[in-house]
Amino acid sequence: MTAPTPSRTYDLSFARYVYDHIDGGQRLKLCMQCGACSGSCPIGTQMDHGPRKLFMMIRAGMKEAVLTSNTIWNCVSCYNCVVRCPRQVPITYILHDLSALAIEEGYAEAKKADNARFAKAFWWSATVFGRTDERLVTARYYFSSGLGEGIKKGMANQAIALAMVKTKRMHLGMPHKVKGVGELKAIVAKAAEIQARHGKEG
Amino acid sequence: MDKKTGAYLCQGCGLGDALDIAALEKVAKAEFKLPVIKTHACLCGDEGVALIKADLEAGAVTLPVIGACSPRVMTDRFQFPNAQVLRANLREQVIWSHPAGDEDTQMLAEDMLRMAFTQATKLNAPTPWKEGEFATTLLVVGGGYAGLTAANEAVKAGHDVLLVEKSAQLGGSARGWTKVVPSDPPYREPQDNPLPALVAKVEANKAIRVARNATVTKTAGMPGKFQIELSDGSTHLVGAIVLATGSRPYDATKLGHLGYGASPDVITNVELEIKLASGKVTTKNGQAPKTVAFIQCAGSRDPAHLPYCSSVCCSVSLKQAIQLAKADPQTMVYIVYEEMRTPGQAEEFYRAAQDAGVIFMKGKANKVANGAGLTVTVADELLGQEVPLGPLDLVVLATGMVPNSTDVDAPAQEYGAELLNPDINPYPAADESYKPAPIVPTGGPILNLQYRQGPHLPMLADGFADSHYICFPYETRRTGIYACGPVRRPMDMAETADDARGAVLKAIQVIANAAEGASVHPRVGDLSYPKIGLSACTKCRRCTVECPFGAIDETEQDYPVVNPTRCRRCGTCMGACPVRTIAFDNYSVDMLSSMVKAVNIPDEFDEKPRILVIACENDAYPALDMAGIARHQYSAFVRILPVRCLGSMNLLLINDALSGGYDGVVLMGCKPGDDYQCHFVKGSAMAKERLSKIAETLKSMQLEPERVTMVEASIADSARLPKVIDELVATFDTIGPNPFKGL
Numbered sequence: 001m002t003a004p005t006p007s008r009t010y011d012l013s014f015a016r017y018v019y020d021h022i023d024g025g026q027r028l029k030l031c032m033q034c035g036a037c038s039g040s041c042p043i044g045t046q047m048d049h050g051p052r053k054l055f056m057m058i059r060a061g062m063k064e065a066v067l068t069s070n071t072i073w074n075c076v077s078c079y080n081c082v083v084r085c086p087r088q089v090p091i092t093y094i095l096h097d098l099s100a101l102a103i104e105e106g107y108a109e110a111k112k113a114d115n116a117r118f119a120k121a122f123w124w125s126a127t128v129f130g131r132t133d134e135r136l137v138t139a140r141y142y143f144s145s146g147l148g149e150g151i152k153k154g155m156a157n158q159a160i161a162l163a164m165v166k167t168k169r170m171h172l173g174m175p176h177k178v179k180g181v182g183e184l185k186a187i188v189a190k191a192a193e194i195q196a197r198h199g200k201e202g
Numbered sequence: 203m204d205k206k207t208g209a210y211l212c213q214g215c216g217l218g219d220a221l222d223i224a225a226l227e228k229v230a231k232a233e234f235k236l237p238v239i240k241t242h243a244c245l246c247g248d249e250g251v252a253l254i255k256a257d258l259e260a261g262a263v264t265l266p267v268i269g270a271c272s273p274r275v276m277t278d279r280f281q282f283p284n285a286q287v288l289r290a291n292l293r294e295q296v297i298w299s300h301p302a303g304d305e306d307t308q309m310l311a312e313d314m315l316r317m318a319f320t321q322a323t324k325l326n327a328p329t330p331w332k333e334g335e336f337a338t339t340l341l342v343v344g345g346g347y348a349g350l351t352a353a354n355e356a357v358k359a360g361h362d363v364l365l366v367e368k369s370a371q372l373g374g375s376a377r378g379w380t381k382v383v384p385s386d387p388p389y390r391e392p393q394d395n396p397l398p399a400l401v402a403k404v405e406a407n408k409a410i411r412v413a414r415n416a417t418v419t420k421t422a423g424m425p426g427k428f429q430i431e432l433s434d435g436s437t438h439l440v441g442a443i444v445l446a447t448g449s450r451p452y453d454a455t456k457l458g459h460l461g462y463g464a465s466p467d468v469i470t471n472v473e474l475e476i477k478l479a480s481g482k483v484t485t486k487n488g489q490a491p492k493t494v495a496f497i498q499c500a501g502s503r504d505p506a507h508l509p510y511c512s513s514v515c516c517s518v519s520l521k522q523a524i525q526l527a528k529a530d531p532q533t534m535v536y537i538v539y540e541e542m543r544t545p546g547q548a549e550e551f552y553r554a555a556q557d558a559g560v561i562f563m564k565g566k567a568n569k570v571a572n573g574a575g576l577t578v579t580v581a582d583e584l585l586g587q588e589v590p591l592g593p594l595d596l597v598v599l600a601t602g603m604v605p606n607s608t609d610v611d612a613p614a615q616e617y618g619a620e621l622l623n624p625d626i627n628p629y630p631a632a633d634e635s636y637k638p639a640p641i642v643p644t645g646g647p648i649l650n651l652q653y654r655q656g657p658h659l660p661m662l663a664d665g666f667a668d669s670h671y672i673c674f675p676y677e678t679r680r681t682g683i684y685a686c687g688p689v690r691r692p693m694d695m696a697e698t699a700d701d702a703r704g705a706v707l708k709a710i711q712v713i714a715n716a717a718e719g720a721s722v723h724p725r726v727g728d729l730s731y732p733k734i735g736l737s738a739c740t741k742c743r744r745c746t747v748e749c750p751f752g753a754i755d756e757t758e759q760d761y762p763v764v765n766p767t768r769c770r771r772c773g774t775c776m777g778a779c780p781v782r783t784i785a786f787d788n789y790s791v792d793m794l795s796s797m798v799k800a801v802n803i804p805d806e807f808d809e810k811p812r813i814l815v816i817a818c819e820n821d822a823y824p825a826l827d828m829a830g831i832a833r834h835q836y837s838a839f840v841r842i843l844p845v846r847c848l849g850s851m852n853l854l855l856i857n858d859a860l861s862g863g864y865d866g867v868v869l870m871g872c873k874p875g876d877d878y879q880c881h882f883v884k885g886s887a888m889a890k891e892r893l894s895k896i897a898e899t900l901k902s903m904q905l906e907p908e909r910v911t912m913v914e915a916s917i918a919d920s921a922r923l924p925k926v927i928d929e930l931v932a933t934f935d936t937i938g939p940n941p942f943k944g945l
Contacts, residue, residue, distance in 0.1 A: 008592075009589050009590065009591065010534075010536065010561065010563070010589065010591050011534075012534045012559075012561060015561070016559070019559070029556050029559065030553055030556050031556075032542075032552075032556070032562075033562075033564060033584050052584075053584065053585070053586075056584040056585055057585065059561050060582075060589070087553075
């Protein structure tokens, strides 16, 4: 089931979908718009909207604006907001699950969200090798925005890369893998199957 | 029995070290020739108290003057049966606020004793006024939740009740409501209306006489002896009155800008309550509404309508929204609010409404349009944009409450409205955006008081029948008449029940005290009352007009007549009287004036000025005591004269002080005016007014008007007052010595 797209402001269909299907959504009902989350956020200045306003936009039924905002991607999971929220809203979980919804429903592509592309590269490495390979994740992320852009970004960060190799923070051989990559893939495939079967509730 | 004054000087608490006690004894002996003069190392100890007691019992002394600590402390120790006691404050206001062993400190202590010994010569034991029979029945006006609770509680406390209800049925505003805002834990679900059970209880109670379809046509007399006449012609004698006339909803027809009247689907919270009670909420189409918006503060906190917050509308909308959301979870319920005000435990109720899926929009509803469905335009503060909310099936206006401090159905009387002093209004006149509600709301008086000061109950701001929300809850400015419930301030049912209990306790207290001839708050238990010497009276009417409580009426010959149990013993009449013919047994202009004159005034070459501080004993005097406790030092040139209220300050005192050689006079009292702190409502305001009129007199005496000044003091001013005193002493010093010194 895809989330409903309200046709007018303050249509509650999208808000109700979020309450019922997003991780932590039930607590989101209790948000009283105090703004402690936005005030606590260390990278609030890097967000289109703070969490407080994003939650109000959910209530207002502004589905597209919510799912294309960079707020859901720029959260660094520091949990400052969660700790401070007087109504115990698990803000971090909600933002992360909203980003999953954004990918699922194609909003991340439409925005060409930087962080979405990085998350995809990360997920690729994690599922293929069971580990994150700094070199390959970075390369995949750089080139996801096109060949020219990839080369440009790579060249710009050359010095950092060499320094990391030198201090053995990045290695140049074959990527490390976990033992039993086949089993990992089976686990991921099973998880995807369960999710597909149950929808978001799974 | 002859009056025998005894002096008892304490040497404890450092008094013996800081002062020359032998010199103090000399004052008592040489100047006042007192028969008994004793000192003790610790007068408040068992031995010291026994010393005084023995002298009293032996008849050697009838009036002990105790030179020790402040009269505000050790009152239980220095209390003797059937004896008046005077205290000279040598500790807090002498040795704790002035340097020890100093010449000026010693002079101050000696003057303190002189004032006390002089006071003793003028002091008589008060004889209480107890004429005739006193009634113990309570009159409760208003048969709503407040009145019913009051009646029920009064009966529980052993008093008969006469309950007067204007309509044919008991219950008032809350009659017919099914669910109310929760007052019991966990505060999450609307509760059943407690009213029907209470009505049944009251109707079944034989001690409560209920008069339905009745109003009060006449209230004469005074606490303990109110003569009541009802519209059915019956007359009753009651001891006290509880006013529980409640409130009515604000007139929604004035809310056209919020769409009221444009569509039958724009209704008020009261109208929705009726629909909810009927069990069926429908729109004009007969359908259950699918989208509902509540607009909070509809006509409230709005200078053009009701300037105040009615405190319950937020909780009521939460309750109604929960009821709608629970009835059909698919209903979209919005509450458009500016501030969500959830007093008491209603914050939990707010969470319950959020849990139920009610959506809260913070912002002002600017417009309600009626097209294809209703649209509310909200200036949404949280989204930062103007949001059209709609189409809506139902719009509910959360209107506020208007106090029934007058009977709106009765015609306004020609006489009396102008007598309500417009001197209490907490909004500054400078705030032009605020237009206060008229002092006298529309309609006639409820109690029809047969008082010199008119038939109405004086009102506080916005027409509520109260005198001070915080300091004197329930007390109106008419003694023995106590207001409770929404007629006093906006409140919900749980608060109303508490309020009714409080007002009943006040009423019971006045019934008991009136029968004993004793005063009620703030001079609880005071047995004195003003006596007017009619032979000197010039019928100027200042006492009848200035009394803050309307205690003095006029006879047909225009002579003043005191209703003793209405009196609160502030002495404002005594301060007002131009011929000084009003006095209490234990408090008079003569007594104060003699105390002023008792102080030794050094001649001008001594360079020891004397400043008279006339201090209100409710706030200023305790603040000065506290200054001493904190060891704040101030000039030893001041002589402090405590008065019951600055209102009792007669201009003669100022005249006597200045002609007697004092270099300055300072009146220290509570804040007068709009947001007054005066314990007697307007005593300090009256003092201020009197003061404004003496500048000319001073000039004619060739005295500088700056020699007399007024200082506002509150109980919290203990650190500030010493500085103020020192500054004033410096100012008087620059003016120079009083030319009348030594004459």
